Amino acid sequence: MVRGWKRGVVLLGCMAGLQSARAQQFVLPQTLAVSNRDRIFPGLYEFSEAGAVVARVRDASATWYNPAGLALSEQTTFNVSSAAYQLTKLGSANAPAEFTRTASFQPIPSALGVAFGREVLEWHGMRLGLGIYNQANWDSSVRLESNPRPETRVSHVMKSMFRSTVFSAGAGWALDPRYRFGAALLFDYTETGDIGQTSADIQDGTALQTVIQSLDFSGNTLHLMATLGAQAEPLPWLSLGLVVQTPGIALARGGSVRYEAQTSTLQTHQLALIDDSNAEFDLRKTFKATLGIGVRFWKIELEGDIRWYPASATYTLLATSMPIQITTQLPGQAPVVTEEQFASISFATRQVWSGSVGLRLRLSELITFHGGFYVDPSPVSGAVNGVFQKADFAGFRGGVSFTARQGLSGSISLGYERGTADTTVAVGGVALTPLPVGVSFTTFNLSFAIGYKF
Numbered sequence: 001m002v003r004g005w006k007r008g009v010v011l012l013g014c015m016a017g018l019q020s021a022r023a024q025q026f027v028l029p030q031t032l033a034v035s036n037r038d039r040i041f042p043g044l045y046e047f048s049e050a051g052a053v054v055a056r057v058r059d060a061s062a063t064w065y066n067p068a069g070l071a072l073s074e075q076t077t078f079n080v081s082s083a084a085y086q087l088t089k090l091g092s093a094n095a096p097a098e099f100t101r102t103a104s105f106q107p108i109p110s111a112l113g114v115a116f117g118r119e120v121l122e123w124h125g126m127r128l129g130l131g132i133y134n135q136a137n138w139d140s141s142v143r144l145e146s147n148p149r150p151e152t153r154v155s156h157v158m159k160s161m162f163r164s165t166v167f168s169a170g171a172g173w174a175l176d177p178r179y180r181f182g183a184a185l186l187f188d189y190t191e192t193g194d195i196g197q198t199s200a201d202i203q204d205g206t207a208l209q210t211v212i213q214s215l216d217f218s219g220n221t222l223h224l225m226a227t228l229g230a231q232a233e234p235l236p237w238l239s240l241g242l243v244v245q246t247p248g249i250a251l252a253r254g255g256s257v258r259y260e261a262q263t264s265t266l267q268t269h270q271l272a273l274i275d276d277s278n279a280e281f282d283l284r285k286t287f288k289a290t291l292g293i294g295v296r297f298w299k300i301e302l303e304g305d306i307r308w309y310p311a312s313a314t315y316t317l318l319a320t321s322m323p324i325q326i327t328t329q330l331p332g333q334a335p336v337v338t339e340e341q342f343a344s345i346s347f348a349t350r351q352v353w354s355g356s357v358g359l360r361l362r363l364s365e366l367i368t369f370h371g372g373f374y375v376d377p378s379p380v381s382g383a384v385n386g387v388f389q390k391a392d393f394a395g396f397r398g399g400v401s402f403t404a405r406q407g408l409s410g411s412i413s414l415g416y417e418r419g420t421a422d423t424t425v426a427v428g429g430v431a432l433t434p435l436p437v438g439v440s441f442t443t444f445n446l447s448f449a450i451g452y453k454f
Contacts, residue, residue, distance in 0.1 A: 050372025067182030248285025255281025
């Protein structure tokens with residue numbers, strides 16, 4: 001996350017260090033947005049088990065995790081996350097500045113799913129399901145105040161968000177109860193945005209240089225993807241699951257960017273401005289494969305899932321044909337307006353292996369305990385990064401579910417997550433040695449869910 005404000009500080013230093021009236025170089029500061037894809041795990045029990053259910057899922061959440069599990073829906077089942085909240089705290093133990101620790105308390109949009117039983121469709125073991133799921137939900141902000149030297153002041157404020165909502169429709173079919181297959185179509189709507197401002201004052205003993213920069217950026221995409229899934233139970237105590245997801249086909253996308261910067265020195269005053277509400281934004285969805293292995297003994301079910309995302313080629317994340325308009329005024333002269341082409345922002349994802357382990361312990365006919373652990377490395381490539389943070393996460397989940405004889409069920413779950421990002425702070429134009437900074441993210445989750453089997 002610090003990389004976002006590091007880029008802003010570097011940009012400030014470069015701008016404030018200008019000694020002539022040449023055009024300012026336009027650089028889009030990196031945002032605070034985190035694009036990790038396996039952190040929420042929607043569903044009635046799946047949240048508590050960190051999403052490790054690919055081999056065992058058989059309720060309304062199967063359209064998201066593995067559509068093959070729909071084949072076991074003998075009765076129509078309805079699941080909904082009635083309320084879910086997350087508190088994210090942001091901080092740094094060794095920031096070379098006054099680093100304001102921030103926190104955001106926000107609701108996570110509900111996950112809703114339905115699996116239709118044989119009373120709705122009875123056709124050679126075929127079952128259908130629908131669902132709306134939240135894959136990612138990030139909203140965070142940071143404030144940085146720094147005095148790298150007595151005559152230098154740098155300030156940076158940034159607020160960013162990243163959200164992904166998926167609508168899914170799937171079908172499952174059972175060759176026999178032990179071997180099942182399924183397929184689903186996914187419509188993924190993803191949006192990201194950043195609002196920030198940076199400023200700097202530099203007094204070199206002979207003149208005062210000031211910079212004020214503001215940025216308002218947003219982008220959104222709608223992709224169509226398909227998943228194919230299989231489940232097998234070759235032994236009474238063993239469950240296997242496999243899911244592959246195709247790369248996304250872009251159905252719609254759009255973006256906007258507004259940037260304004262003012263630089264003032266004793267010799268010149270300069271204003272740079274670009275405002276494009278129809279910028280080109282493209283955040284691609286890559287292939288995904290998930291393998292799950294589950295075992296059952298006594299009153300315990302245990303499963304481990306591993307997910308693989310291949311690296312992507314480098315592509316253009318953000319571009320605009322609109323030029324940056326630069327107005328420069330020298331003492332005693334009329335303002336001069338020039339234009340500079342916007343440099344497009346490239347992006348690439350790296351190969352990622354993520355995973356989860358989930359536990360289910362049936363305490364009684366009414367009460368079941370659930371637990372899970374997961375790791376979610378960042379998909380961001382360190383070599384080619386557009387506007388996202390390269391942050392790696394790991395977390396624990398735990399909860400209790402209740403099952404009533406009348407078909408009503410519910411769960412309450414808690415989660416703890418820790419993420420880190422490492423970078424260095426460097427201020428261009430100022431004699432300051434780059435300082436290493438480690439930033440931490442701490443997230444607490446509370447989830448409520450209910451389900452009903454008709």
